[in-house]
Amino acid sequence: MVGFLKTKCVFPILCLCVFFLPTLCFHAETFSFAGEVSFSFVVPQRKGEEVSRSLFDTERRVLAEIAPSPGEAVKENSSFILAANRTYRKDPLDGFKRYSGGWNISSIHYWASVGFTAAPLFAIAAAWFVIFGLTLFFAVCCYCCFPERRRGYPYSRTAYALSLFFLIVFTIAAIVGCVVLYNGQGEFHSSTTSTLNYVVGQANLTVSNLRNFSNYLAAAKTITVDQVFLPADDQKKIDTIQTKLNSTANDLEYQTKQNSDGIRKLLDSVRLELIIIAAVMLLLVFLGFLFSILGLQALVYILVIVGWLLVTGTVILCGVFLILNNATSDTCVAMDEWVMHPTAKTALDHILPCVDIATANESLYQSKKVTYQMVNVVNQVIMNISNQNFVPSLSLFYYNQSGPLMPTLCNPFTPDMMDRQCEAGEVDFDNATQVWQGYVCKVSSSGICSTVGRITPSIYTQMAAAVNVSYGLYHYGPFLVQLEDCSFVRDTFSTISKTKCPGLRKYSGWVYIGLVMVSAAVMVSLIFWVIYARERRHRKFSKLPYQIPQGRSPRKAP
Structure with a gap:
């Protein structure tokens, strides 16, 4: 049962979130790109002379080495039990003591306590199956073994009228x-989808x-060596970073496709099953009522047997x-509390490997x-070289x-890493390469501009590469940090909790209520099918000439 619950029963939230969102989190080493790139710009020299000068060399250690460890950064965080009040239920695996571990999908005691909430319904299904089954068995035995008793019961107008009334109700x-049930499954499917x-x-x-x-x-690696070069170790670091990024992206894309396809199939199959249940139960009730009214007793008894089995299955599905x-x-509730307690240790820590803030x-x-x-x-290249009018001797x-x-x-950014607004006359990451194209000159075979311009195509290409990397760090760095510290997942959880959870809870409740109404109504209808058929038969027999069995005194019908 526990395995079934893990795979079938909690797909609205658990499958959607637990399958995907842990993959969105990064370990610190995946994001260790920030200080690993070292650029050196080469200014072309006349007449093929190969002279290079490094204007600026950015060498930084890997972030994993620089950043403080979680133990050094913050003190030991306190533990927090997710959804403690909601999950305080009896645990049949622990002597029916109250489960106090909170929401924890890796705990069998959590699943046992959740499953035990449906124990009354499962007990009702078992009792119905056994008791009504034995009742049908004894009724058939009496019908077959004592044929003389079929016409020996008095007819009651009150019983006939009441059975008809309750049958209609x-x-x-x-x-x-x-x-x-039909409307609930439709809304439930839309909400989960x-x-x-x-x-x-x-x-x-x-x-x-x-x-x-x-x-x-x-x-940055598309630039040839004589235009902008990276040390060999930095090139290897970029290769490592790209391998990690691409591997993570490919894994996430694959898992997303596999899990989403599986969940969609599961949602569609559940929807189809609920539609079939609603249609079959509706047909069963209609035919049972019709056959009872028409007095087709044999067909009524067949439907009673079919309904007995269907009601058992429907009550189990209610559970x-x-x-x-x-x-x-x-x-x-667990997602909402996890979002509100970002530094506490919870059961989600082993699923979402977040680093500290x-x-x-x-x-x-x-x-x-x-x-x-x-x-x-x-900017140093632009101000110190490109925008200077050097004499040929230099x-x-x-x-x-x-x-x-x-x-x-x-x-x-400012020197203290605060946000800075662009000033007039500056270009930003979005339009820098387009604007600078207007300042590129044509060069001769010796590498000297032969037309008006401030930069050669070689320097322009180098600058464009630097802008691309800078833009990537500026634009995607904060996003990757959000993955690293799980704030992206927290925002996702918060959105689901506020906008998706109310619908999921509401419409799964609709399905549950619909199943309860159908199973209870059909359960009672089965009984009144039998009662009404019996009273109708007695009413029919009461209008026929009655032959007194030998040794019995006559009884008058009312």
């Missing part, structure tokens, strides 16, 4: 229950951002959806720092620069 109740689409969208957003950032890193409703509510902030700080330094690299920096001065690149 519970038939209507069963029809209403079928309508509630909406939640699934949201989580899949978040996963796809992550995949897209990871690949975009990987592409920005790859752009399953009660477990589903409780598990869904538990999960929604101090480590994540250090990662973001280093990302900003490298972005700031790389923008300075580009062959190291002279390549016949001329024309309007180039705008500098807007640095999004």
Whole structure:
């Protein structure tokens, strides 16, 4: 039963969140790109002379080495039990003591306590199956073994009228229950599908951002050695980072597709099963009522046997959806409390490997720092070389620069890593490469500008590569830090808790109520089918000439 509950009963939240969202979290080493890139710009020398000068060399250690460890960054966090009040239930595996471990999908005691909430319904299903089955068995035995008693019962107008009245009432109740069940399953399917689409969208957003950032890193490696070079160890580091990013993106994309396809099939199968149950029960009630009214006693008894089995299965399904409703509510409460207690140790820690806030902030700080330094690299080239009118004697920096001065690149951060607004005359990451194309000159075979311009195609390509990497760090760095410290997952959980959970709880409750109404109404209807058929038979026999069996005194019908 526990295995069934894990795979079937809690798919609205657990499958959608637990399957996908842990993959969105990064360990610190995956994000250790911020300080690993070292650029050196080469200014072309006349007449093929191979002289290079490093204007700026950005060397940083890996963030995993710089950032403080979780134990150093923060003190030991206190433990917090998720959904403690909701999950305080009896645990049949622990002597029916109250379970106090809170929401924890890895604990068999949690599942046992959730499953035990449906124990009364499972007991009702078992009692119904046994008692009504024995009743049918003895009724058939009496009918076959004592044929002379078939016409020996008096007819009661009151019993006949009441049986007909209750038959009509519970038939209507069963029809209403079928309508509630059908509408509930439709809304439930829409709600779970909406939640699934949201989580899949978040996963796809992550995949897209990871690949975009990987592409920005790859752009730096497309430059030839004589234009901008990276030390061999830094190139290996970029390769390692790209491998990790691409591997994570591919794994997440694969898991998203596999899990989403499986969950969609599960949702569709559950929807189809509920529709079939609603349709079959509605048909059963209609035919049972019709056959009872028409006096087709043999068909009524056949439907009673079929209904006996269907009601047993429907009551069991009521228990399953009660477990589903409780598990869904538990999960929604647990997600909401996890979002409100970001530093506490909870049962989600082993599922979502988040780093502490101090480590994540250090990662973001280093990302900003490298972005700031790389923008300075580009601006030093512009201000100290491109926008200077050197004389030909300064062959190291002279390549016949001329024309309007180039705008500098807007640095999004101040020296203390605070946000900075762009000033007039600066270009930002979005339009820098387009604007700078207007300042590129044509060069001769000796590498000197032969037309008006401030930069050669070689320097422009180097600057474009630096802008690409800077843009990647600036634009995607905060997002990757959100993955690292689980704030992205917390935002996702918060959205699900606020916008998706109310619908999931409401419509799973509708399905449960519909199943209860249908099973209860059909259960009672089966009894009144038999009672009404019996009273109708007695009424029919009371109108026929009655032959007194030998040795019996006559009885008058009322």
